[in-house]
Amino acid sequence: MRVRVSGPALEQPVVVRRQWRAPALDELVAIVIALIALGPLAYLVWRSWQGSENALAALQHPRTVTLLLRSLGLAAAVAGTSVLLALPLAWLTERVAVPGRRALAILFALPMAVPSYLMAYAVVATLGPRGALAELTGRVLGIERLPEIYGFFGAWLTLTLVTYPYVYLAVRASLRGIDPSFEDAARLLGRGRLATFWSITVPLLRPGLVSGMLLVALYVLSDFGAIAILRYPTLTYSIYNQYRLSFDRAAAAGLALLLVACTSLLVLGERQWRRRAAFFRTAGSSRPAPRARPSVWAWGLAGFGLLISGVALGLPAGVALYWWLRARRLGEVLPGVSESFVHSLGISLAAAIVTVALAFPVARAIVRGASRLTRLLDLPLWIAYSLPGIVLALALVSLSAQFLPILYQTLPLLLLGYALRFLPEAVGTVRAVLVQQSPRWEEAARTLGLRPWQAWFRIQLPLALPGALSAVLLVFLTTVKELPVTLLLSPIGFMTLATMIWNATADAYWSHAALPTLLLLGTGVIPMAFLSWWEERSVRRGREG
Amino acid sequence: MHAPAVRLAGVWKWYSGQQRPAVRDVWLEVRVGELLAILGPSGCGKTTTLRLIAGLERPDAGSIEIAGALVAGSDRFIPPEGRGTGLVFQDYALFPHLTVEENIAFGLFRLSRAERRQRVEELLRLTGLEPYRDRYPHQLSGGQQQRVAIARALAPRPSVLLLDEPFANLDAELRQRMREELRRLLRELGVTVVLVTHDRDEALSLADRVAVMLEGAILQVDTPERVYHEPKTREVARLLGQANFVPARVVGAVGRSDLGLFALEEGRNTAVEQVELLIRPRDVVLEPHSDGLGVVVDRRFVGAEVVYRVLLRCGITLETSQPPSVELAIGDRVEVRCNRARLAAFAGSERIGLAALLERVHRSAADSVRSSGPRDEAPAVSEAD
Numbered sequence: 001m002r003v004r005v006s007g008p009a010l011e012q013p014v015v016v017r018r019q020w021r022a023p024a025l026d027e028l029v030a031i032v033i034a035l036i037a038l039g040p041l042a043y044l045v046w047r048s049w050q051g052s053e054n055a056l057a058a059l060q061h062p063r064t065v066t067l068l069l070r071s072l073g074l075a076a077a078v079a080g081t082s083v084l085l086a087l088p089l090a091w092l093t094e095r096v097a098v099p100g101r102r103a104l105a106i107l108f109a110l111p112m113a114v115p116s117y118l119m120a121y122a123v124v125a126t127l128g129p130r131g132a133l134a135e136l137t138g139r140v141l142g143i144e145r146l147p148e149i150y151g152f153f154g155a156w157l158t159l160t161l162v163t164y165p166y167v168y169l170a171v172r173a174s175l176r177g178i179d180p181s182f183e184d185a186a187r188l189l190g191r192g193r194l195a196t197f198w199s200i201t202v203p204l205l206r207p208g209l210v211s212g213m214l215l216v217a218l219y220v221l222s223d224f225g226a227i228a229i230l231r232y233p234t235l236t237y238s239i240y241n242q243y244r245l246s247f248d249r250a251a252a253a254g255l256a257l258l259l260v261a262c263t264s265l266l267v268l269g270e271r272q273w274r275r276r277a278a279f280f281r282t283a284g285s286s287r288p289a290p291r292a293r294p295s296v297w298a299w300g301l302a303g304f305g306l307l308i309s310g311v312a313l314g315l316p317a318g319v320a321l322y323w324w325l326r327a328r329r330l331g332e333v334l335p336g337v338s339e340s341f342v343h344s345l346g347i348s349l350a351a352a353i354v355t356v357a358l359a360f361p362v363a364r365a366i367v368r369g370a371s372r373l374t375r376l377l378d379l380p381l382w383i384a385y386s387l388p389g390i391v392l393a394l395a396l397v398s399l400s401a402q403f404l405p406i407l408y409q410t411l412p413l414l415l416l417g418y419a420l421r422f423l424p425e426a427v428g429t430v431r432a433v434l435v436q437q438s439p440r441w442e443e444a445a446r447t448l449g450l451r452p453w454q455a456w457f458r459i460q461l462p463l464a465l466p467g468a469l470s471a472v473l474l475v476f477l478t479t480v481k482e483l484p485v486t487l488l489l490s491p492i493g494f495m496t497l498a499t500m501i502w503n504a505t506a507d508a509y510w511s512h513a514a515l516p517t518l519l520l521l522g523t524g525v526i527p528m529a530f531l532s533w534w535e536e537r538s539v540r541r542g543r544e545g
Numbered sequence: 546m547h548a549p550a551v552r553l554a555g556v557w558k559w560y561s562g563q564q565r566p567a568v569r570d571v572w573l574e575v576r577v578g579e580l581l582a583i584l585g586p587s588g589c590g591k592t593t594t595l596r597l598i599a600g601l602e603r604p605d606a607g608s609i610e611i612a613g614a615l616v617a618g619s620d621r622f623i624p625p626e627g628r629g630t631g632l633v634f635q636d637y638a639l640f641p642h643l644t645v646e647e648n649i650a651f652g653l654f655r656l657s658r659a660e661r662r663q664r665v666e667e668l669l670r671l672t673g674l675e676p677y678r679d680r681y682p683h684q685l686s687g688g689q690q691q692r693v694a695i696a697r698a699l700a701p702r703p704s705v706l707l708l709d710e711p712f713a714n715l716d717a718e719l720r721q722r723m724r725e726e727l728r729r730l731l732r733e734l735g736v737t738v739v740l741v742t743h744d745r746d747e748a749l750s751l752a753d754r755v756a757v758m759l760e761g762a763i764l765q766v767d768t769p770e771r772v773y774h775e776p777k778t779r780e781v782a783r784l785l786g787q788a789n790f791v792p793a794r795v796v797g798a799v800g801r802s803d804l805g806l807f808a809l810e811e812g813r814n815t816a817v818e819q820v821e822l823l824i825r826p827r828d829v830v831l832e833p834h835s836d837g838l839g840v841v842v843d844r845r846f847v848g849a850e851v852v853y854r855v856l857l858r859c860g861i862t863l864e865t866s867q868p869p870s871v872e873l874a875i876g877d878r879v880e881v882r883c884n885r886a887r888l889a890a891f892a893g894s895e896r897i898g899l900a901a902l903l904e905r906v907h908r909s910a911a912d913s914v915r916s917s918g919p920r921d922e923a924p925a926v927s928e929a930d
Binding site for chain 2 (some may be wrong): 372438440441443444445446447448449450451452459462463
């Protein structure tokens with residue numbers, strides 16, 4: 001046996017060169033996918049550079065400031081209201097033993113399955129000048145004028161109703177993660193129930209609140225459908241108009257860059273804040289917090305929550321049903337929906353599968369890769385994340401028209417649009433699945449004689465399959481209701497439920513939108529309810545197990 | 546002469562973004578059939594060493610041989626699946642979607658169905674897991690999971706079994722039992738084992754040889770007795786347990802300390818005047834004596850024994866473990882006798898040799914000719930050199 005203890009080797013250091021390791025094939029795939037995600041933004045920058053005069057003119061136009069302020073103001077208003085709605089509802093379903101708590105918890109989150117333009121359609125078709133309520137009140141009470149629904153008020157109401165669940169879900173998750181002993185400690189130190197809530201619970205909820213508000217703000221800033229239907233001109237709407245009305249796309253590109261600057265600043269700001277506030281993060285507690293007995297207030301709150309989610313879900317369904325029955329009664333001939341329905345389902349399913357398939361190598365590289373690679377992939381992902389749908393669609397249309405005419409107006413381009421739009425979301429879900437897989441499993445398989453790809457097929461894939469399926473379902477649900485990308489990238493004559501509703505509302509043919517609305521609600525809300533029920537159950541199991 | 550089961554020659558490993566190497570210039574040979582324990586504090590590079598052997602990490606310099614075949618080094622790198630090593634992970638890494646039986650059979654895909662069946666049965670019997678064959682990992686207790694992990698690693702008959710902190714996830718009582726069980730099993734099978742641990746009791750009680758590792762380097766490889774009583778450096782001494790260093794003056798070949806006179810064996814370095822003797826807590830016997838050189842300054846009851854801290858005349862506080870039959874109070878004067886024939890003597894941080902005690906505790910001049918009592922278990926005085 002030979003053991004050299006310290007000795008000469010340390011005094012005369014061996015020249016050891018740490019070699020640069022070339023990325024493996026799967027890592028290369030991840031990098032290529034991430035680079036493609038950067039394409040649209042790169043095009044926008046290039047385009048506005050090319051037509052910098054027009055782009056600058058559009059940016060310097062006094063109206064641009066108004067548009068920007070409207071976008072930001074609406075985002076702030078909706079995010080703020082969402083918090084006011086979501087915080088008590090999350091508290092109610094997490095911390096109060098109200099009967100039917102689980103069902104309520106799912107119901108309160110369901111409005112997020114309603115697309116904003118659909119809610120806008122419902123609001124306009126009810127409260128609008130020629131809407132259902134106007135018709136009723138006109139007939140019964142003789143009142144012809146209702147309060148103005150177009151403009152800020154309608155946009156604010158519509159967007160709040162469909163976005164508050166994002167804050168609600170984030171706050172609920174945070175509430176679940178708070179170790180109840182913090183609150184117990186505060187109570188033992190003499191703070192009352194309310195003082196404890198403000199001094200302990202709310203600060204601990206802040207990361208959840210902020211990330212929920214970020215989601216809402218991004219949603220509002222990028223929203224196009226609701227804003228267009230409710231005629232509240234913001235940045236997204238004027239980007240669309242610039243693109244539609246003028247031949248020069250540099251102006252649209254310039255405005256799009258302004259919008260991207262806003263969204264990416266928000267995303268960046270939240271990340272920065274989160275990094276600083278890392279100490280807020282609390283470990284997942286094994287002991288669930290005790291649930292209070294419902295008081296009068298809690299009953300009131302439950303009723304209020306039921307009203308909100310009931311309006312958010314019932315209004316679109318009710319309105320669609322009303323207009324559909326009215327059309328039947330009047331013997332109106334409605335356009336067929338079956339073809340659009342099949343298109344919607346088919347393209348969304350294809351998009352979901354493609355997106356999750358692309359997300360797999362990226363998520364894998366992020367989870368397993370070297371830290372350098374993870375950092376490298378991070379940038380394109382958050383840029384894609386903060387790219388509003390209308391901007392992405394615009395960039396892809398112009399890009400393909402100019403450089404890839406083979407793709408222009410084709411289904412593959414539409415699929416690419418969807419995939420880029422929802423890649424960050426899919427990567428997030430797949431990543432959460434892969435993170436739970438211990439790298440030891442793969443290593444154990446290797447030491448037991450399996451090659452890397454064999455280990456992948458026998459260990460990682462079977463374990464990731466359920467998670468991958470739910471990622472597919474999630475992307476499917478968001479794709480079905482997606483509007484701007486569908487509108488701009490669909491080949492001519494390719495109608496989906498979303499584009500049908502859009503066209504019908506644009507011309508105020510409320511009854512034409514009725515049936516697609518019902519179908520879209522059905523495909524969106526029902527699987528969403530099942531998915532949340534399933535998740536709720538697994539959280540509960542995980543806690544008890 | 547057999548080729549060693551595993552041979553590491555000048556192995557270095559850096560992790561990217563880290564200043565210090567995780568493993569620095571490690572030379573190590575594992576003999577066929579032995580159980581070698583790598584002992585060191587967390588973060589000392591012992592797990593990395595194991596992963597280097599298994600092929601889960603690539604060395605930055607040096608070479609690794611398994612059973613005489615080069616598996617890493619000089620532009621050659623055999624991936625883990627080609628090395629024939631079995632690894633038991635610290636968290637066991639049982640495949641959650643496979644049953645106990647399927648987990649054990651996982652590495653046997655090259656065997657025929659009948660052979661596979663037979664081998665799985667054999668291992669189930671050997672590890673006493675037969676009643677649990679259809680269970681999934683999450684339905685097993687910690688001890689059972691560990692047995693599955695060992696069975697799975699042993700199934701393909703690896704040339705060397707690597708164990709990464711195998712008992713770290715078990716509670717104290719179970720750890721003791723599983724340690725015994727594992728020892729029996731491994732002896733029975735005669736496999737070569739490299740075990741990594743930060744638990745010195747585990748290393749000392751299980752291993753044929755112990756390799757002590759600190760900051761990426763291996764400091765000493767020896768039998769458990771020798772690394773415990775004759776450590777090469779102070780760091781090794783400290784890593785293996787409570788270590789007291791009692792200063793002594795050396796004149797010629799003879800030294801004088803509060804523990805008595807001694808002769809330096811292998812006393813090559815005659816220039817040294819100051820040495821320190823390594824005393825383990827159980828190396829001394831305390832006896833109440835009004836003229837003793839030590840004063841009890843602290844007493845701590847720990848169950849099977851009592852820990853006394855004794856201040857010696859030289860200013861050193863000695864930490865000693867005494868059987869419960871020794872009853873002393875704080876402030877009592879005690880005589881400190883050594884019950885070992887040879888102690889390790891240190892100069893600076895390195896051991897310079899062994900010291901043989903010539904005479905027990907030096908007391909006052911009047912008492913110095915007192916003969917030893919019958920209960921004295923101190924061994925016979927051995928002559929220097």
